[in-house]
Amino acid sequence: MQVAFLETPSLWIIGALVAYGFAYYVYAKWVDEHIWEVSEKKVTPAHMYLDGVEYFPVSRYVLYGFQFKSIAALGPILGPFIAVAYGWLPALIWIVIGNMFIGWVQDYSTIMLTVRNEGRSMGPLVYNAIGERGRKILLAYLLFYLLIISAVFIYLVSLFWNVFPGSFIATIGIIITGLIVGELLYKYKANIFGVTALAIILTLISVGVGTAVAWPPKDFFGPWSIQVWSIILAIILFVGAIVPLPKFITPMNFVAVFPAIGGVLLIIFGALISPATGMKLIQPAFKGWYVQNVGPIFPILFVSIACGAISGWHSLVSTSTTGKQLDVETDARPVGAGAMLTEGLLATSALAAYMVVSPDLIAKGKISAFVNGATLLTAPFLGGDASKAYLLTFFSIFLVIYAITVQALVTRYWRVFSAELFRGSWEWLGNKYVATVIGLILPIIFALTGSWINLWIYFGGSNQLLAAMALTLVAFYVAKMNKPSWYSAVPAAFMTIVTLSALLWEIYTFGLSTFGIKKPLAKPPLTQYPGAAWALNALFFVIGIVLFVLGIYMSYALWSAYFKVRKGEVEAKAVSP
Amino acid sequence: MRWEEFKRAAKEFLFGLFYFDLYWETRKEAAKLRDAVNLLIMGELLGLPLMTTPIMLRLLPYLLPEIEGWKQRQLRERDITEEVPETV
Numbered sequence: 239m240q241v242a243f244l245e246t247p248s249l250w251i252i253g254a255l256v257a258y259g260f261a262y263y264v265y266a267k268w269v270d271e272h273i274w275e276v277s278e279k280k281v282t283p284a285h286m287y288l289d290g291v292e293y294f295p296v297s298r299y300v301l302y303g304f305q306f307k308s309i310a311a312l313g314p315i316l317g318p319f320i321a322v323a324y325g326w327l328p329a330l331i332w333i334v335i336g337n338m339f340i341g342w343v344q345d346y347s348t349i350m351l352t353v354r355n356e357g358r359s360m361g362p363l364v365y366n367a368i369g370e371r372g373r374k375i376l377l378a379y380l381l382f383y384l385l386i387i388s389a390v391f392i393y394l395v396s397l398f399w400n401v402f403p404g405s406f407i408a409t410i411g412i413i414i415t416g417l418i419v420g421e422l423l424y425k426y427k428a429n430i431f432g433v434t435a436l437a438i439i440l441t442l443i444s445v446g447v448g449t450a451v452a453w454p455p456k457d458f459f460g461p462w463s464i465q466v467w468s469i470i471l472a473i474i475l476f477v478g479a480i481v482p483l484p485k486f487i488t489p490m491n492f493v494a495v496f497p498a499i500g501g502v503l504l505i506i507f508g509a510l511i512s513p514a515t516g517m518k519l520i521q522p523a524f525k526g527w528y529v530q531n532v533g534p535i536f537p538i539l540f541v542s543i544a545c546g547a548i549s550g551w552h553s554l555v556s557t558s559t560t561g562k563q564l565d566v567e568t569d570a571r572p573v574g575a576g577a578m579l580t581e582g583l584l585a586t587s588a589l590a591a592y593m594v595v596s597p598d599l600i601a602k603g604k605i606s607a608f609v610n611g612a613t614l615l616t617a618p619f620l621g622g623d624a625s626k627a628y629l630l631t632f633f634s635i636f637l638v639i640y641a642i643t644v645q646a647l648v649t650r651y652w653r654v655f656s657a658e659l660f661r662g663s664w665e666w667l668g669n670k671y672v673a674t675v676i677g678l679i680l681p682i683i684f685a686l687t688g689s690w691i692n693l694w695i696y697f698g699g700s701n702q703l704l705a706a707m708a709l710t711l712v713a714f715y716v717a718k719m720n721k722p723s724w725y726s727a728v729p730a731a732f733m734t735i736v737t738l739s740a741l742l743w744e745i746y747t748f749g750l751s752t753f754g755i756k757k758p759l760a761k762p763p764l765t766q767y768p769g770a771a772w773a774l775n776a777l778f779f780v781i782g783i784v785l786f787v788l789g790i791y792m793s794y795a796l797w798s799a800y801f802k803v804r805k806g807e808v809e810a811k812a813v814s815p
Numbered sequence: 816m817r818w819e820e821f822k823r824a825a826k827e828f829l830f831g832l833f834y835f836d837l838y839w840e841t842r843k844e845a846a847k848l849r850d851a852v853n854l855l856i857m858g859e860l861l862g863l864p865l866m867t868t869p870i871m872l873r874l875l876p877y878l879l880p881e882i883e884g885w886k887q888r889q890l891r892e893r894d895i896t897e898e899v900p901e902t903v
Binding site: 287288289290291292293296297299300301302303304305306307308309358359360361362376377380423424430434482483484488489491492495496499551554555557558559644647648650651654655658659 | 824836846885887892898899
């Protein structure tokens with residue numbers, strides 16, 4: 239029995255839980271009390287600037303649930319898929335260490351930065367540290383980063399629709415459910431709980447119809463399937479980006495949160511009770527230092543699992559939303575650190591789903607590995623073999639719905655971002671329709687290469703670099719408060735080195751194909767057009783260089799500002815009022 | 816008492832997980848519409864030539880509780896990074 243327990247993923251999940259408990263109750267508490275010296279008596283921006291819309295105090299439990307919902311997406315679920323190519327042990331170590339010493343540090347500290355800086359978000363915080371040019375470079379960096387995110391998610395949804403017959407019908411069912419829910423809530427002022435029940439029932443029916451009909455069959459559009467699916471997706475996203483939020487995106491995201499969070503809870507539960515369900519570890523613990531088509535373990539492992547260990551995007555969420563609604567400073571730890579460590583638990587559970595699937599699926603880079611693993615973990619307590627077909631569709635739609643809701647928001651954000659960026663000059667690029675079309679065509683072009691692992695590493699690298707910037711910014715402000723800044727500066731230095739190395743690795747990979755040393759990275763049907771494949775690889779090469787240069791500039795500027803404060807060249811003063 | 820506290824915490828957590836986003840987005844959308852109406856009613860007082868009618872002036876008293884929040888929303892520092900989508 240003991241051997242059986244050791245052979246299941248649950249032991250490792252419980253081990254991770256203990257580590258996260260230590261991080262929360264010991265390390266985070268120490269930072270909370272000794273570095274930030276939080277106090278219930280200090281007035282937070284939620285009270286200071288109370289307007290009932292952007293700023294208003296919210297209970298810690300509500301904010302914890304909201305923060306978790308906001309940060310838990312595909313990152314912790316798909317990231318471990320690439321990382322497990324090195325074996326599950328390195329992936330597990332990085333998830334646990336990353337969460338314990340880096341992930342929560344960033345999420346919690348950026349909330350505190352906003353709280354102690356009158357509710358300021360990332361842009362103004364960067365402006366205060368390194369000036370207007372720094373803020374502009376940050377915006378330019380975000381622009382390219384948005385392109386990479388869009389390319390990843392558009393490609394993934396198209397791939398899921400192609401690989402999992404039935405997931406398209408289920409997606410359409412959920413979108414229609416969203417439209418119905420939107421009308422009921424906003425037009426007919428229907429009762430929210432009745433609407434919730436209806437949304438859940440219609441979602442489950444959509445998954446059931448998708449499972450029963452399983453249409454269209456795989457490769458329905460032939461070799462161009464993924465490209466055709468990406469155009470169909472682009473049409474949906476275009477509508478989402480230009481119609482008012484309450485008409486489409488808000489209700490769709492509301493409906494989507496139920497299967498998404500439901501899936502997350504099922505996976506965590508399935509991983510925890512794996513000794514009882516008999517799911518065994520069949521992946522090797524360690525496979526090697528270098529994996530063909532992925533790269534060396536350093537730095538790729540650290541950027542492949544992004545959101546599950548540390549994610550730069552969280553710093554934007556923490557500074558733009560959560561920090562403005564914190565009731566009292568003492569809530570920052572349960573909300574910021576608590577939500578991040580819970581996300582770490584999700585990443586560990588997703589890893590468990592890969593631990594129980596055949597190593598062949600991982601070796602072949604089959605994204606269906608997650609769907610299979612999640613089904614294996616959950617089927618034993620959800621009806622056994624009889625429910626497997628339904629669960630396969632459910633977990634495929636789980637991936638699709640996560641990606642599509644994120645992408646709908648990202649496309650819309652791209653439009654708003656473009657309008658802001660091109661105000662005053664080249665205004666036509668900020669036009670509602672032009673910006674949306676550009677924000678969809680460019681990622682589709684990138685996604686054409688079919689090399690989602692390389693796209694993911696670009697995404698992870700640039701996302702983690704944003705985290706390195708946020709951590710350096712935190713170190714800057716903490717040093718300015720005359721407090722020990724090592725707790726943020728050391729992870730910042732590590733992340734800066736790791737992410738710039740990862741971007742360099744990808745530049746090198748695409749450089750090899752750009753300069754004709756290797757064949758371009760491409761999948762059919764693009765392989766029939768070597769010129770186009772080369773051009774796309776060269777484009778990726780250039781994008782990588784741009785991201786790298788912008789990243790180097792930001793890192794240099796932020797670290798210089800930090801060392802100036804440390805040397806006393808900038809007046810050190812308490813940031814809090 | 817502890818059980819009551821737990822129930823309250825669980826209820827609030829579930830609200831945050833499933834409903835807070837919808838609640839907040841709706842609140843923001845409502846504020847945008849209200850701000851537009853506020854501008855129509857108050858515009859002339861702010862120097863905008865909107866030809867405010869006496870009927871609009873009759874609505875002024877309903878605006879009073881909102882003026883403080885409205886003023887803060889209009890005057891506060893804004894940055895495009897605040898608009899980032901929550902989930903990535």
